[in-house]
Amino acid sequence: MKNLASSLNYKNKFLILGCGFSGSFFAKTLRKLGCNALTSSRSESNDPNSFIFNSENGEVPDKKIFEGVTHILSCIPPDKNGNDPVLGNFKNTLKSLSLEWVGYLSTTGVYGNTKGGWVSEIDQPNPFQKRSQKRLNCEKEWIESGLPVQIFRLPGIYGPGRSTFDAIRNKKIRIISKKNQVFSRIHVADITNAIIYLLQNKNSLKFYQIINIADDEPCSQIEVTQYCYDLLGLQMPKPTLFEDAKDELSPIAQSFWMENRRVSNKLLCETLGYKLIYKNYRIGLKNCYLNS
Numbered sequence: 646m647k648n649l650a651s652s653l654n655y656k657n658k659f660l661i662l663g664c665g666f667s668g669s670f671f672a673k674t675l676r677k678l679g680c681n682a683l684t685s686s687r688s689e690s691n692d693p694n695s696f697i698f699n700s701e702n703g704e705v706p707d708k709k710i711f712e713g714v715t716h717i718l719s720c721i722p723p724d725k726n727g728n729d730p731v732l733g734n735f736k737n738t739l740k741s742l743s744l745e746w747v748g749y750l751s752t753t754g755v756y757g758n759t760k761g762g763w764v765s766e767i768d769q770p771n772p773f774q775k776r777s778q779k780r781l782n783c784e785k786e787w788i789e790s791g792l793p794v795q796i797f798r799l800p801g802i803y804g805p806g807r808s809t810f811d812a813i814r815n816k817k818i819r820i821i822s823k824k825n826q827v828f829s830r831i832h833v834a835d836i837t838n839a840i841i842y843l844l845q846n847k848n849s850l851k852f853y854q855i856i857n858i859a860d861d862e863p864c865s866q867i868e869v870t871q872y873c874y875d876l877l878g879l880q881m882p883k884p885t886l887f888e889d890a891k892d893e894l895s896p897i898a899q900s901f902w903m904e905n906r907r908v909s910n911k912l913l914c915e916t917l918g919y920k921l922i923y924k925n926y927r928i929g930l931k932n933c934y935l936n937s
C-alpha cells in the first residue's frame with residue numbers, strides 16, 4: 646500500500662461540514678494521516694477543531710475558517726425546503742477558494758424502488774420519497790456549482806455505536822419480516838477509506854462524479870438481526886410480518902420498507918479497484934461487536 650501521508654498530509658486543510666457519524670470518522674482518520682481537519686456541528690463543542698454551522702438558525706462561522714482550505718466534505722442533509730445548506734450559505738465563498746476537491750455524501754434513495762433489482766451509477770435516478778427528491782435536487786445543485794465535486798451515494802450506514810447491536814441493547818429493535826425485501830449497507834470505515842483511496846489515487850484514476858459506496862452483499866434485515874442475536878448468544882424473538890407491524894412504525898421507518906433495491910459497488914470496487922474492509926454485514930458486525 647502506498648504511503649498515504651505522501652499524498653495527503655499537513656499541507657491539506659479539510660473542512661468537514663456536518664461532523665456526525667460519518668463525518669467524525671472521516672475527520673479522525675484524516676488527523677491520523679497528519680492532515681488538518683476542521684469540523685462543523687450545530688452546537689458548541691469542546692473540540693478546538695470544531696466550529697458552529699447551523700443553517701436552521703443562520704449561525705455561520707467566521708470567513709477565516711475557509712482560509713487555506715484545499716478539500717471539503719459535506720455530510721449535511723438537505724434542509725426542509727430541499728436546498729443544500731452548505732451551498733445556500735457558502736457557494737460564493739467556496740468558489741473563491743482554490744479547492745482541489747469537494748465531496749458530498751448523498752444517498753442511494755435517489756434510485757427509488759427497483760423491487761429488488763440492482764442499481765448502478767448509470768441508472769437514471771427515480772426518487773420515490775419526498776426526501777430523496779430533495780436529495781437529488783441537492784446533488785444537482787452541487788454538480789451545477791462548477792466546484793470539483795464528487796458525489797458518494799450511500800445505503801444504510803452502520804458501525805461501532807450505530808448498529809443492530811445498539812438497537813438490541815436499547816430495546817429499539819423491531820423484528821420484521823417482509824418477503825423478498827433486501828437492504829444494502831455500508832460500514833462507516835469503508836466510507837472513509839474509499840474516499841481516502843480515491844483522493845490518494847486521484848492522479849492515476851479516471852474521475853467519476855457519482856460513485857456508490859456499498860458492500861457486496863445486500864440482504865434481508867432478518868438475516869442481519871439473526872446474526873447479531875447469534876453472536877450475542879441470545880434467542881431472537883419471533884418476527885412480525887411487515888403487514889402486521891406497519892401501522893405501529895413511524896412514518897420514516899415505514900418509508901424504508903417501501904423501497905427494495907440492491908446497490909452495485911462495481912464502479913468503486915472493480916473499475917476503480919477499491920478493496921472493501923467489510924465486504925459483508927458478517928465481517929462488519931463482528932467489528933461492531935468487538936468495539937462496543
Ligand SMILES: NC(=O)c1ccc[n+]([C@@H]2O[C@H](COP(=O)([O-])OP(=O)(O)OC[C@H]3O[C@@H](n4cnc5c(N)ncnc54)[C@H](OP(=O)(O)O)[C@@H]3O)[C@@H](O)[C@H]2O)c1
Nearest residue numbers: 663664665666667686687699700720721722752799801802
Ligand atoms: N444514516 C444513514 O444510514 C444514511 C444513509 C445514506 C445517506 N445518509 C446521508 O449521508 C450523510 C452522512 O450521514 P450520517 O448518518 O453520518 O449523518 P449524521 O450522523 O446524521 O450527521 C449529519 C451532520 O449534519 C449536521 N447538520 C444537519 N442539519 C444541519 C443543518 N441544517 N445545518 C448545519 N449542519 C447540519 C449535523 O449536525 P450536528 O452534529 O449538530 O447534529 C451532523 O453533524 C447525511 O447527509 C445523511 O443524510 C445517511
